[in-house]
Amino acid sequence: MVDPKIECKNLTEIILDNITEGVFTIDHEFNITSFNKAASQITGFPTEQAIGKKCYDVFRSDICEEGCVLKKAIENGKNSYSKIVYIITRKGFRIPIKVTGAALKDKKGNILGGVQTFRDLSTEDDLRKFIRRNYSYHDIVSKNPAMWQLFDLLPQVADSNSTVLIEGESGTGKELVARVIHQLSTRADKNFVAINCGGLPDNLLESELFGYKAGAFTDARRDKIGRIALAEGGTLFLDEIGDISQAFQVKLLRFLQEKTYEPLGSVETINANVRIIAATNKNLEELVAEGIFRKDLYYRIKVVRLHIPPLRQRKEDIPLLIDHFIRRFNNLQGKSIEGVSPRVLEVLMRHSYPGNVRELENIIEHAFVLCNEDIIQEKHLPIDLFEQRPEEIQDEYQKKLNEMEAELILRTLEEHNWNRQAAARALNIHKTTLFRKIKRLGIKLPHVDGRHRHVND
Incomplete structure (x- = not known):
């Protein structure tokens, strides 16, 4: 007859080897006492080589020296601590994982060591990079x-x-x-x-x-x-x-x-x-x-x-930068703001950003100071975003002047059968000045002028 204790132990090993998450246990000296199949597949270390070794020699993560979740769990007797970290596999690959550490206790509540579970996030990380196009x-x-x-x-x-x-x-x-x-x-x-x-x-x-x-x-x-x-x-x-x-x-x-x-x-x-x-x-x-x-x-x-082009020439970057700054300020300020409202995005996309990326960063930081909600709203933005700046008024004025000047030049050229020399005389400017204005204002001309020659001749 099979000893129930041995059968129970074998059943536990079978269960652990059939779950997709990596699991290993350690004693008080951080020696690995068990190491399931998924742990072996993720780290690349065979179970027999892992058992008996220090966990930090096998599970080589960027939190082993400082911030170890297992150490915290054992010291504080807490049920679990979770983090997303990177580990170096046996073959030298750096992969992202989600790790949870907990104190391992007996029925009386005595701490025997620690148990760590971890999940390979490589697929999710690749998907996230694909969605963001790794920008x-x-x-x-x-x-x-x-x-x-x-x-x-x-x-x-x-x-x-x-x-x-x-x-x-x-x-x-x-x-x-x-x-x-x-x-x-x-x-x-x-x-x-x-x-x-x-x-x-x-x-x-x-x-x-x-x-x-x-x-x-x-x-x-x-x-x-x-x-x-x-x-x-x-x-x-x-x-x-x-x-x-x-x-x-x-x-x-x-x-x-x-x-x-x-x-x-x-x-x-x-x-x-x-x-x-x-x-x-x-x-x-x-x-x-x-x-x-x-x-x-x-x-x-x-x-x-x-x-480096200014932000106004690459406005497709604004949503990415907003997300980037939100994640940064969440980490710095311990908040969990999820994003901006559609109206805020509309305002930020419309802004001309004379201060470029630094200005957008300052806007998001300003919003973080005022926002105690999940989503940044219009009320959290600096008030001057809703006021037209003097330089924007000047830009609009200059744009209207350019449109009027282009219209005058086109009308004059048309009246003189597209002869640029005659049009320049009528406008009381030199022919080369007219050429420069045509180029600067982006005026599109017919393929022939009044002398029946190509415009580029």
Whole structure:
């Protein structure tokens, strides 16, 4: 006759091996005492190899050192703690799982160890990525084609040591792109040091970049290393480089050409091993043409040139960014806001975002302060979103002027049988000025003009 205890144990093993969730138990020393079939399939460790080992040697997750749910459950005697984490399988794959840890107790309530159940979320994670089209790249969220072209370039740019110029309006995320380049590069284990060139006068910018020796000036009581030295071996990010003075442009050019510098008050020349990434919200080509920005410095920093489009040109990203910021602020503030109302989405989609992505982030953060509901409503948004801004009024005025001007030009051309020279005389402007206006206003002309020649002739 079979011992009922043995039969019960075998039945328990059969049940555990036939459930889809991974299950293992540990003793007080975190040694694995049982390991079911699903646990073996998910982690890649055979049951016989797992039993007797420390759980953190088999179940290699990003919470083993800190935040272990089993440790919490055993220490507090709680029924369960749940988390979504990543583990490294025996073959080295990183997979997402949902893990639940509970204290393992006998009938008298004595804690014998712990039991952990976990479920492979790989399929759900793949589905979620498919639904979102994986529109996230190192914390840059976008599904805009121009942004994805940029994403494709970043690994190649990171592999080189060439100087990079990132162009884009304020708030588009130029520093974030610079940090991604650094993270993808061979310099990732060294410092990423940023400095805003536009916010500092020349003397302070020079001391911040190059550092100084004690006694270099009145308040220099001890040596101070500069940002270049702090970034040694890593990346130096020069933000708003278009704002530096012409006098300092000469000093910066020398550093970029020779990769050497002298701290203020020092005669010692120091060699620098840093990768330079610059950024600007200005049109440097125009500044060069106006004689404000040195041409040789411009060509030195734009070896690789990247452009980030403003948010108003990629409004398809707004819903993704809203979701991204809601998840971030939920984690930071311990809330569980699910999303925005249809009316709020309509308002946010209509807004022109002069402050770009940073402005949208601030709007969502403002809403989080006021929202104690599941859904962000209109009342939680900043009031100025519902007031027309002066620049928006100006834009509308300019649009109407352009429409009136285009209508006048078209009517004049039509009256002169599409002869552009005659139309220019009638409008009292030069022929080349008329050409520029036609191009700027996007006026579509017939294939032939009054002289029976092609318009492009």
